[in-house]
Amino acid sequence: MELAQIGATPAGGVNRQALTALDGTARDRFTQWCEAAGCTVRTDAIGNLFAHRPGRNPALPAIMMGSHLDSQPTGGKFDGAYGVMAGLEVLRTLQDHAVMTEHAIEVTAWTNEEGARFAPSMMGSLVYTGELALETALQTQDVDGITVASALADIGVESTSLETDRPAAYFEAHIEQGPVLEAQDTTIGVVSGGQGQYWYQITLSGRASHAGTTPMALRQDALAGAAEVITALQRLARARAPACGTVGRMLVSPNSPNVIPDSVFFTAEIRHPDDATRTAMDAEFRQTVDKAAKAHGLIADVRQVLDQPASPFDSQCIHLIRQAAMDNHFSHMDIISGAAHDAVAMSRIVPTGMVFVPCKDGISHNEAEYAKPADLAAGCQVLHDAVLAYDRAHA
Secondary structure (H helix, E strand, O other), rough: OOHHHOOOOOOOOOOOOOOOOHHHHHEEEEHHHHOOOOEEEEOOOOOEEEEEEEOOOOOOOOOOEEEOOOOOOOOOOOOHHHHHHHHHHHHHHHHHOOOOOOOOOEEEEOOOOOOOOOOOOOOHHHOOOOOOOHHHHOOOOOOHHHHEEHHHOOOOOHHHHHHOOOOOEEEEEEEOOOHHHHOOOOOEEEEEOOEEEEEEEEEOEEEEEOOOOOOOOOOOHHHHHHHHHHHHHHHHHHHHHOHHHHHHOEEEEEOOOOOOEEEEEEEEEEOOOOOHHHHHHHHHHHHHHHHHHHOOOOOOEEEEEEEEOOEEEOOOHHHHHHHHHHHOOOOOEEEEEEEOOOHHHHHOOOOOOOOEEEEEEOOOOOOOOOOOHHHHHHHHHHHHHHHHHHHHOOO
């Protein structure tokens, strides 16, 4: 709740977008808390923060926990921030009880997980895992033309090196961001993996003309073409359940009431847990864009900015999370993540597990986002126990 005061909105949410001054303030606060818990904190070239608590055996790689501190423009208090704070709570507990683990234990705050200001999402973890080139990430611009490199400098991130050491395992706690756990009256979601997804940036270009004097048959209406694409994406996703298809951002030019739009930029995404189905949806969606462009006399520019395959998590990490829930008598169920998380990127290079806790009405990416303190505490306990169990099993 103290962290949520940084970027607090009047409606009770958070606007703390990646690499803004507010994000910088939150990162500084996190660093102070970690240092007070006996950790050293370092930053890499993309701005990822790593809080390190040494273990008994320095030859062993660290066991890592983490999530992110950045938010959506009208985000909630818990998305991402809970996972970072849960990791910090584990570190504080180990410190308070003078517990010496064999492995070092780390908490990471990843840069730009949300992708709200800079695309793609999970930028920090993608760079860390080698799936996104550092230079490409640094040159990425927001809608105002500010690069990631410039934004990092503005908040005082000066490191030029990337992390090369890989952890022994990665664990992430998160609110579910969906309604399943609450509907099932279940406290812990044992996450089996993440859906695959495509992200697109699409521009349809036509011709601006007078809304009252241009006959319908002679128009090159970019917005009409975009509307066809959007409704077709809805039909496509509904026909391929449990697929999800979404258009979340749109810019219309010239955006005047009596002018036929000559250009529409919009984002689109497709998600599905089966990559073969997702690939088929990609081909059908592209055909839809081409068909709409041809029907309205438009030029279509389709740029794919993310191709993230479905990501099953590590069987041992899943088992340890499930066992921790059982040992603490928390109700639990297996669940797949419909949202992207840094854990998805990490799962491609190290054993990874993820703990979900319920959020009220399944609402997330919304200022009304809420999770019960008892559920948050349960997630912290499961995270703690799973990390210590992994430490003992791999000493």
